[in-house]
Amino acid sequence: xxxxxxxxxxxxxxxxxxxxxxxxxxxxxxxxxxxxxxxxxxxxxxxxxxxxxxxxxxxxxxxxxxxxxxxxxxxxxxxxxxxxxxxxxxxxxxxxxxxxxxxxxxxxxxxxxxxxxxxxxxxxxxxxxxxxxxxxxxxxxxxxxxxxxxxxxxxxxxxxxxxxxxxxxxxxxxxxxxxxxxxxxxxxxxxxxxxxxxxxxxxxxxxxxxxxxxxxxxxxxxxxxxxxxxxxxxxxxxxxxxxxxxxxxxxxxxxxxxxxxxxxxxxxxxxxxxxxxxxxxxxxxxxxxxxxxxxxxxxxxxxxxxxxxxxxxxxxxxxxxxxxxxxxxxxxxxxx
Amino acid sequence: xxxxxxxxxxxxxxxxxxxxxxxxxxxxxxxxxxxxxxxxxxxxxxxxxxxxxxxxxxxxxxxxxxxxxxxxxxxxxxxxxxxxxxxxxxxxxxxxxxxxxxxxxxxxxxxxxxxxxxxxxxxxxxxxxxxxxxxxxxxxxxxxxxxxxxxxxxxxxxxxxxxxxxxxxxxxxxxxxxxxxxxxxxxxxxxxxxxxxxxxxxxxxxxxxxxxxxxxxxxxxxxxxxxxxxxxxxxxxxxxxxxxxxxxxxxxxxxxxxxxxxxxxxxxxxxxxxxxxxxxxxxxxxxxxxxxx
Numbered sequence: 001x002x003x004x005x006x007x008x009x010x011x012x013x014x015x016x017x018x019x020x021x022x023x024x025x026x027x028x029x030x031x032x033x034x035x036x037x038x039x040x041x042x043x044x045x046x047x048x049x050x051x052x053x054x055x056x057x058x059x060x061x062x063x064x065x066x067x068x069x070x071x072x073x074x075x076x077x078x079x080x081x082x083x084x085x086x087x088x089x090x091x092x093x094x095x096x097x098x099x100x101x102x103x104x105x106x107x108x109x110x111x112x113x114x115x116x117x118x119x120x121x122x123x124x125x126x127x128x129x130x131x132x133x134x135x136x137x138x139x140x141x142x143x144x145x146x147x148x149x150x151x152x153x154x155x156x157x158x159x160x161x162x163x164x165x166x167x168x169x170x171x172x173x174x175x176x177x178x179x180x181x182x183x184x185x186x187x188x189x190x191x192x193x194x195x196x197x198x199x200x201x202x203x204x205x206x207x208x209x210x211x212x213x214x215x216x217x218x219x220x221x222x223x224x225x226x227x228x229x230x231x232x233x234x235x236x237x238x239x240x241x242x243x244x245x246x247x248x249x250x251x252x253x254x255x256x257x258x259x260x261x262x263x264x265x266x267x268x269x270x271x272x273x274x275x276x277x278x279x280x281x282x283x284x285x286x287x288x289x290x291x292x293x294x295x296x297x298x299x300x301x302x303x304x305x306x307x308x309x310x311x312x313x314x315x316x317x318x319x320x321x322x323x324x325x326x327x328x329x330x331x332x333x334x335x336x
Numbered sequence: 337x338x339x340x341x342x343x344x345x346x347x348x349x350x351x352x353x354x355x356x357x358x359x360x361x362x363x364x365x366x367x368x369x370x371x372x373x374x375x376x377x378x379x380x381x382x383x384x385x386x387x388x389x390x391x392x393x394x395x396x397x398x399x400x401x402x403x404x405x406x407x408x409x410x411x412x413x414x415x416x417x418x419x420x421x422x423x424x425x426x427x428x429x430x431x432x433x434x435x436x437x438x439x440x441x442x443x444x445x446x447x448x449x450x451x452x453x454x455x456x457x458x459x460x461x462x463x464x465x466x467x468x469x470x471x472x473x474x475x476x477x478x479x480x481x482x483x484x485x486x487x488x489x490x491x492x493x494x495x496x497x498x499x500x501x502x503x504x505x506x507x508x509x510x511x512x513x514x515x516x517x518x519x520x521x522x523x524x525x526x527x528x529x530x531x532x533x534x535x536x537x538x539x540x541x542x543x544x545x546x547x548x549x550x551x552x553x554x555x556x557x558x559x560x561x562x563x564x565x566x567x568x569x570x571x572x573x574x575x576x577x578x579x580x581x582x583x584x585x586x587x588x589x590x591x592x593x594x595x596x597x598x599x600x601x602x603x604x605x606x607x608x609x610x611x612x613x614x615x616x617x618x619x620x621x622x623x624x625x626x627x628x629x
Binding site for chain 2: 054056058100103104107109111112113115116117119120121123124127130131241245248252284285286287289290292294295297300301304
C-alpha cells in the first residue's frame with residue numbers, strides 16, 4: 001500500500017467513525033463500537049512487534065495487566081489521576097518489556113521459544129497479581145469506585161466520551177505505525193531474513209527492542225482504558241491467555257504486518273462475537289469463542305496473510321489471467 | 337523441618353513429578369519428531385479427563401482400565417487432527433509460528449466445545465482409591481498418585497523400548513534427526529508424522545485418564561497443565577525423551593517444596609523463572625543436545 005494512501009484512509013476512517021458518534025443508536029451498540037475500537041487499538045499495538053517483526057507473543061496481556069493494575073492501584077491508594085497513572089503503567093510495562101526483550105533478542109530466541117517465553121512472562125504476572133493480595137485483591141480482583149463525570153478522574157456517565165477517547169487512541173496508534181515508516185521496513189526486513197538485514201547495516205536488536213517497547217507501552221495504555229471503562233479487573237481476565245490470544249486473533253485474521261489489518265479484524269470479529277453472545281449466550285455460553293477458534297484455524301490454513309491480503313491475491317490472479325490471455329493471443333506473456 | 341516431613345515432601349514430589357512427566361511425554365514426542373509446538377496439548381488432557389469421567393459414571397469403568405479405551409480413540413483423534421490442521425501447514429514456510437497459532441485456535445475450539453457440551457461445573461469421580469493412602473516406613477503416599485506413578489513408569493518403559501528396539505522406532509528416530517535424509521532412505525515421512533502425532537495425542541490421553549481420580553475436571557483444566565508441560569519439556573530439553581522424565585521430577589520436587597514453604601502461586605512463579613532462565617541460557621534443555629534453534 002502506498003504510504004500516503006494509508007494516511008488518507010486513516011483520515012477518512014476517523015471522520016466516518018467520528019460521525020457514527022452522532023448517530024442515534026441503542027446503548028448496547030455503542031458498547032460494541034467501543035469494544036471494537038478497543039481491540040482494533042490493542043491489535044495495532046500488538047502488530048508493531050508481532051506482525052511486523054515476526055516475533056509471535058501470546059503473552060501481551062501481561063502488559064495490559066501492568067497498565068491496568070498500576071493505574072487502578074495508584075488511583076485507589078494515592079488518588080493519582082488515571083491519566084498520570086496510565087503513563088506510569090506504560091513506563092512500568094516498558095521496563096518489564098526491556099527486562100524480558102533484551103535477553104530474548106540478545107540470546108536470539110526465536111520461533112516457538114520466543115512464544116513460550118512470552119506465555120511464561122504472562123503467567124508470572126498473573127501469579128504475582130494473585131499472590132499480592134493486600135495490594136491487588138488477589139483472585140477476587142479490584143474495582144474502580146464510582147465517581148460522577150470528571151475528566152481529571154477519567155470517569156464519565158454514559159458511553160460517548162469513552163468512545164471518543166478510544167477513537168483518539170486508535171487514531172494515534174495507527175498514525176504511530178504509519179510514522180514508524182523506516183523502522184517498519186527494517187522490521188519487515190528482519191522478519192524475512194535476519195542475517196541479510198544485519199548485513200545491510202540494520203541494527204537488528206536495536207530495532208526489535210524499539211518495536212517491543214512501543215508495543216508494550218501502547219498495550220499498557222489500553223489496559224488502563226480497560227479498567228476505566230469496565231471498572232473491574234481480575235488476574236485471569238486482564239492477564240489471561242484469552243486476552244492475549246484475542247490480540248493475536250484480530251490482527252492475524254485482519255492481516256498481520258499491515259497498517260489496517262488489526263482494524264479490519266476487529267471490525268469483523270468483535271461485532272460477530274457480540275452478536276453470537278447475545279443470540280446464543282444463554283444456551284451455548286462458549287459459542288463465540290468456539291467460532292473464534294475455528295476462524296483462526298481456517299485463516300491460518302487458507303489465508304495466512306489475513307483478509308488484508310485478499311486484494312493482492314485478486315490482483316495477482318488478474319495479472320496471471322491477463323498473461324495467459326496474452327500468451328494465447330500470441331503475445332509475449334511478459335509480466336508488467 | 338523435621339526429617340520425616342522432608343522425606344514426605346521428597347516422596348510426594350517424586351510421585352507428582354512422575355505424573356507431570358507422563359503428561360509431558362506426548363508433547364515432547366510431537367515436538368521432537370515433527371518439530372511443532374502443540375499449544376492445544378492441555379486441552380487434549382482435558383478431553384481425556386472428560387472421557388474417563390463419563391466412562392466411569394456411565395459404565396462404571398475404572399480409570400486405569402479406561403486407558404485401554406482412551407488410547408485407541410485418541411490415536412484416531414490425533415490422526416484426524418493431524419490431517420485436518422497440521423498437515424496443510426507443513427512445508428509452507430513459517431511452519432513453526434503457524435502451527436502454534438493453529439493449535440492455539442484448536443485449544444479454544446476444544447475448551448469451548450467442552451463448555452457448551454458439559455457446562456462449567458467442576459466434576460470429580462470417587463473410585464475405590466479416593467482418599468486412600470499407603471504407608472511406607474512412616475511416609476504416606478496417596479494411592480491414586482502412587483498408581484499413576486506406576487503407570488507412568490510402565491508407559492515410559494514401553495515407549496522407550498518401541499523407540500530404541502523396533503524398526504518403527506528407528507524410523508521415527510531417523511525422521512526426528514533429519515527428515516530430508518530419512519526421505520532419501522525411503523522412509524515415508526508423512527506416514528511417520530501422522531503416526532507420531534496420533535501416538536503423541538494418545539499418550540496425552542493416557543495421562544489425562546490416569547490423573548482423573550486425583551484432579552477436578554472442568555473445561556479450562558488444560559490451561560494449567562499446558563504451562564506445566566511446556567516448562568517440563570523445555571527444562572528437560574524439547575524433543576529429549578529422558579529429558580521429560582528428569583524435567584518432570586525436578587518440577588514436581590520444586591512445586592512440592594515451594595508449595596510447603598511458601599505458597600502455590602510462588603511455586604509456579606519459581607518454576608516459570610527457571611523456565612525462562614533455561615530458555616535464555618540453554619534452550620536445548622539440560623538433557624538435550626544439539627545446536628540452538
